[in-house]
Amino acid sequence: MFCVKHNAQEGLPQIRFLNVKPNDSFDYSIVLVRGEILNYTHRRHRHGLSSVQIVNENIEGSIESAEIASDGKFKVAVELAPGVNQLKFRFCCATHGISLIFDKRKNPRYLLRILYIICSNHDGHFQAPCDAETTVERACEKIDLAIRLVQCLYAEMLTKHGFDRKSFEFIGCKPFHSSISVEEARQWDQNQLWQHHAKEILAQESTEHRFKYFGILASTLCENGMVKGHAALGIGDVALFGSGTLYAWPTNFATIQRCFQDETPVDTNQLMDDSNGKNTYGGCFATALGSICHEIGHIFDLGHTTDGIMGNDIDYVNRIFTVENCPRDLPRRMASKCASDRNADDKLNQSNRRLTTIRKTNSILTNYHCRRNDDLTFLTENCAILLNSHKWFNQFAEHANESCIRCDIQQKIIKSSLPLVLVEFRSKQNGMCMKYYRFDVTTSTPTMTSNVSSLRFTIPSDVIEQNYDLIAVDKNGNIMKC
Structure with missing residues (x-):
């Protein structure tokens, strides 16, 4: 095949997949595809040819784009419809198709319930720029999409240790109405918020041992640079997380990549900035996903580790899904005072609870991550072994x-x-x-x-x-x- 952009010496580009093969089956709907362009150099393709186009023929209007790194590698999140999906990848004169299967688990016994926790005198809106839609319905859409990405993250992290792709099943986000006022919630620390909301959830929801709960707090507020009503804490069967950066999360699949790469600066007087120094909407979204993985990990019985998603590395989830040709150097995080792994009922009666707190370290560690040839989001071996056999990850x-x-x-x-x-x-x-x-x-x-x-x-x-x-x-x- 002749291509005007190439000569005989260069060789025609070819697309090769690195982590999937034809008819691979997934039990979650957002999957990661990694690949590479053979015979690619950044110099030859700098004239408007720096991305791969992806079409899922089973989803109407599905057109995605994946940036290509200088070494020819690419990665992209792909949404699957139930059944066999026909995917077409195209770059320049090269086209490569692959069939991937989405086969959701039938009648899973163990489930994660997702709740949007709304205080008694609050309408459930979350804080965002004045032109954004902040309704309960919009919040639940954002939360469900984030949890679908977390499903993919866990499955991909397991494969790094040679295990099959496995993840948890969840029940879509629904409003959960709390008895406390929003004024009270914004006066409490995360320990108090967890104690109150965990009691409410376990009392009102199913008492069966086959459920765990992840709640997003609508009460989170940033006011004059001060954050109130926020939590990032997982203990027993209940994990909580604040809605302070929900403004930076995508609402639908088509906007995921744009949100990861959003360099809009955060107005820290009006909006919560939890990005480990990036100070951007994209940084807040990446850190939020990493934090959610961390806290859900605790209710899936994981403890803390020195490195990885259960330790220091929660800020770089964007590197799983997107290419960073010019990664920035940022300080490493440190985790301390781990949330306990004991049962929630035991912990409800303890006043001196051990918490998960994340803080930035000294700038002496700013070059730590750039020295590591990895996407920086991973499970340590012990965590991967535990999850590979975990009831919530198996049928x-x-x-x-x-x-x-x-x-x-x-x-x-x-x-x-x-x-x-x-x-x-x-x-x-x-x-x-x-x-x-x-x-x-x-x-x-x-x-x-x-x-x-x-x-x-x-x-x-x-x-x-x-x-x-x-x-x-x-x-x-x-x-x-x-």
Whole structure:
């Protein structure tokens, strides 16, 4: 095929997919496609040819665009319709099609419920520039879209450890009316907000153990640079997050990429800026998604880690979905005082709750991220192992989850009726993972200990001396904490 933009020496461009293959199946509707343009150089294609066009023939009006990095790589979020989707990727004279399947789980047993929490004397509008629509309906649209992106994020993070793509199922956002006034909510800290709203949610919603809850607070307000009624906290079965940056979130799929790349500066006197120094709408959206992943991770039984989405790296979610040819250097975040992994009922009675707080560190770390050749959004190995077996990430048969894991501290023994996949020890002070043992179920051997069956684990003496929290997970997602 002849192309006027190329000569015989250059070679014709070709499109190759890096993370998907024909007829790959997904049980969530927004998927990430990564690929590369062979025979591409930035110099040759700088004249208006720096992006790939994507059409999903199963969705009317579906036309997406993905910027190409200087090395020819590209990445793009693609929306799938139920069933087989025919996708066409086009660059210059090259076209490549692929079929991807969206097959949603049938009758999932374990679900995440999404709630938009509205105070008793409040109409539920969220704070945004004066020309924006801030209704409850608009808020729920934005929240549902964000959760669909979080589904994709978790699945992609699992694949980095060699696991199949897995994610959770959720029930679409609905208003939840609280008994407290908006004035009260804006006087409370996130600990008080969580205590009150968690009690309300667990009392009014289903008491079945197959539900977890993620609530967005309509009460969040930025006034003269001061943020009120905000929370970013996940404990037990309930996670809360403030609506302060909802103005920067996309409302529909077509605006996702634009929102990630939105360089509009935030008026910090009128709007909340949580972007780790980017001070842009796009930075706020990326950080919000990272924070949501972090807090939902806690209610999916994850503790804190030094790095990754459960630690410091919550601000760079945009790099998962978009190309950054000129990434900026930003300070690293630090997580401290982890939200506890104990049951919510136990925590409701504790006054001195351990919280998740995020703060910026000294500028000496500004070059930290640019030294790492990664998109900077990832799960550490122990977190990935836990989620790979987690009940919310799998479709187990109704009685397949029955198991018994017992811990005898005096005898220094953990016994399980099903093979263990992970034993983890976390600091009681901050919930940080201090040590973990992963089991290969096929060989029944943990990576850090020899001659130990995956049905029986000997607790190291130094762990008992340190008085760590102990978490054990079996292959069917049953979790014991002691």
